[in-house]
Amino acid sequence: MQKIFDEVTSLDKRCYEEFFLTEDILMEHASNSIALYINQNLFDKKSILIVCGSGNNGADGIALARLLSSKFEVNLYLANEPKSYMAQQQFKRVKALNIKIIDEIFEADIIVDCLFGTGLNKPLDEKFINLINTLNSYNSFKIACDIPSGINSLGQVNTIAFESDITITMGALKTSLFSDVSKDYVGEIIVVNLGVQRDIYEIEANKFLLDESDMKLPFRNKKNSHKGSYGHLNVVAGCKKGAGIIAAKAAFGFGTGLVSVVCHENLDLPYHIMQTHFISENCSAIAIGMGLGKYETDEIRKILNKPIPKIIDADLFHDKLICEVLDQEIVLTPHPKEFISLLKLCEIADVSIEELQNNRFLYVEKFCKKYPNVVVVLKGANVIIAQNEKQYVNSFGSAVLSKGGSGDVLSGLIGSLLAQGYKPLESAITASLAHTLGAKNYKKNNYSLIPSDLVEEIRKL
Ligand SMILES: NC(=O)C1=CN([C@@H]2O[C@H](COP(=O)(O)OP(=O)(O)OC[C@H]3O[C@@H](n4cnc5c(N)ncnc54)[C@H](OP(=O)(O)O)[C@@H]3O)[C@@H](O)[C@H]2O)[C@@H](O)CC1
Numbered sequence: 115m116q117k118i119f120d121e122v123t124s125l126d127k128r129c130y131e132e133f134f135l136t137e138d139i140l141m142e143h144a145s146n147s148i149a150l151y152i153n154q155n156l157f158d159k160k161s162i163l164i165v166c167g168s169g170n171n172g173a174d175g176i177a178l179a180r181l182l183s184s185k186f187e188v189n190l191y192l193a194n195e196p197k198s199y200m201a202q203q204q205f206k207r208v209k210a211l212n213i214k215i216i217d218e219i220f221e222a223d224i225i226v227d228c229l230f231g232t233g234l235n236k237p238l239d240e241k242f243i244n245l246i247n248t249l250n251s252y253n254s255f256k257i258a259c260d261i262p263s264g265i266n267s268l269g270q271v272n273t274i275a276f277e278s279d280i281t282i283t284m285g286a287l288k289t290s291l292f293s294d295v296s297k298d299y300v301g302e303i304i305v306v307n308l309g310v311q312r313d314i315y316e317i318e319a320n321k322f323l324l325d326e327s328d329m330k331l332p333f334r335n336k337k338n339s340h341k342g343s344y345g346h347l348n349v350v351a352g353c354k355k356g357a358g359i360i361a362a363k364a365a366f367g368f369g370t371g372l373v374s375v376v377c378h379e380n381l382d383l384p385y386h387i388m389q390t391h392f393i394s395e396n397c398s399a400i401a402i403g404m405g406l407g408k409y410e411t412d413e414i415r416k417i418l419n420k421p422i423p424k425i426i427d428a429d430l431f432h433d434k435l436i437c438e439v440l441d442q443e444i445v446l447t448p449h450p451k452e453f454i455s456l457l458k459l460c461e462i463a464d465v466s467i468e469e470l471q472n473n474r475f476l477y478v479e480k481f482c483k484k485y486p487n488v489v490v491v492l493k494g495a496n497v498i499i500a501q502n503e504k505q506y507v508n509s510f511g512s513a514v515l516s517k518g519g520s521g522d523v524l525s526g527l528i529g530s531l532l533a534q535g536y537k538p539l540e541s542a543i544t545a546s547l548a549h550t551l552g553a554k555n556y557k558k559n560n561y562s563l564i565p566s567d568l569v570e571e572i573r574k575l
Pocket residue numbers: 126137140141144145167168169170171172174197198229230231232233234235236237238239242259260261284308
C-alpha cells in the first residue's frame with residue numbers, strides 16, 4: 115500500500131530544511147518527470163500546449179516548456195502573469211531562450227494543465243471556467259501537473275475541473291486525488307520524486323492507497339483439514355431474500371467451509387447452501403442487514419448481541435438498534451445514503467449526501483473516532499475502509515459495479531473471511547479488493563454484470 119497525505123507543503127518544507135534542497139531543485143525534478151513521461155510514452159506526438167497559472171504549478175509548466183522546446187512544437191500559454199518567485203524565475207529563463215508564448219489556445223496533440231495545483235484557494239471565475247471547458251473539449255492526450263486544475267485540497271470540484279488522462283503528481287499521493295468526485299478527472303495517477311526517493315520524502319501517515327498486493331486471498335495451507343476448518347457463515351435473510359442468497363453464494367465461492375441462510379420461511383437454495391431457522395451452534399460469523407426489511411426487533415437484537423464476528427449491512431443502518439452494538443469489532447458496509455443515516459442515529463452529524471460525498475474522509479474519521487473498534491467500509495467510486503485512526507482507499511472500483519446485488523456480494527465476501535477466522539479489518543480490505551478486481555476482470559462490457567458474473571470472476575482471482 116502507498117501513503118496518502120492531506121497536504122504536502124510541510125513535506126516540501128522538510129526537504130528545504132532537513133535535506134538542504136531548494137525550491138528550484140524540487141521544481142526541476144517535477145518538470146523533468148513530466149518531460150521524461152512525455153519523452154518515453156508520447157514521443158510520436160508533435161505539438162504540446164502547456165497552459166500555466168501564476169503560481170508554482172504554472173512555474174512547473176514554464177520549466178517544462180524549456181525542457182521540451184527543442185524536441186516538440188511547444189506552445190506555452192500563460193493564463194495569468196507569473197506571480198510567485200519561481201514562476202517569475204522560470205519565465206525569465208524561457209524568455210532568454212526565446213520559447214514561443216502564445217496569446218490564444220488551440221488544440222495540440224498533448225495538453226499539459228499547469229493552471230493550479232495545491233494552491234487553488236477560491237472558486238474559479240468565468241475566465242478559468244471557459245478556459246478549462248475549452249481544454250476539456252479538445253481531443254488531445256491530457257496530462258495534469260500535480261492535480262487536475264479545479265480540484266481543491268479537499269478533493270471538491272466547485273464548477274469544473276480539467277479532465278486528464280493522466281495526473282503526474284509531485285512527491286507523494288494527495289487525499290484530494292481520491293475523493294469520489296475526483297475519480298472522473300484524475301485518470302491514471304503517477305507519483306514522481308522531487309530530488310529524494312519517495313520513502314525519504316514521506317513521513318508517517320494515517321491514510322493509505324491499497325494495491326493489488328494487499329489482497330490476501332484465503333489460500334489453504336493446511337493439508338489435513340475438513341469443511342469445519344473453514345468456518346460456518348450464517349447469512350440472515352429478510353423480506354428481500356435474494357439479497358441474503360446472493361451474499362451466501364459469494365461467501366461459499368470465497369472459501370467458507372459451510373454457509374447457511376437463516377430464514378423462518380423455507381427457501382429454494384442451491385444444493386451447496388444450507389438453510390437454518392436459527393443461528394447455527396457452530397456459526398463462526400454472521401452477515402446481517404441485507405434485504406432485511408421488516409423484522410422482529412428482539413430477535414435481531416439477540417443475534418446482534420451474540421459474541422460472534424459480524425458484518426452488518428443495509429436496512430440496519432436505519433434502525434437505532436445498530437447503536438447498541440458499535441462497541442463491538444464489527445464490519446459495517448454502508449453506501450453514502452446509509453452512512454448519513456448512521457451518522458444521524460449516532461448523533462455525529464445530520465448532513466446531506468452531497469455534504470458527505472464532498473467530505474467522505476472527514477465523516478469517516480469522525481465516526482471512527484467515536485467507535486474505534488468498528489471497521490467501516492464506506493462504499494463509493496473510491497471505497498474507504500477505516501478503523502480507528504487508519505483509513506485505506508480502494509480505488510479499483512468502476513461503474514461496472516453500480517448495480518443492485520453488488521453490495522450483497524461484498525457482504526458475503528467479508529462474511530466469508532470473518533467465518534474463516536480473518537480479522538475484521540483484513541477481511542474488509544481483502545474482500546473489497548477482490549470485489550473490485552473481480553469486476554475489473556469482467557471484460558464483456560461495463561453495463562451487463564450480474565451478481566453471478568461477479569462471483570464467477572472473484573472465484574477466478
Ligand atoms: N513548493 C515546492 O517546493 C514545489 C511546488 N511544486 C508545484 O507548486 C504547486 C503549488 O504552487 P503554489 O503554492 O504556488 O500554488 P498554485 O497551485 O500554483 O496556485 C496558486 C496560484 O494560483 C492563484 N489562484 C488560486 N486559486 C485561483 C483561482 N480560483 N482563480 C485564479 N487564480 C487562483 C493564486 O493567486 P493568489 O491567491 O495569489 O491571488 C496563486 O497565484 C504544486 O501543486 C506543484 O505543482 C512543484 O514544483 C514541486 C516543488
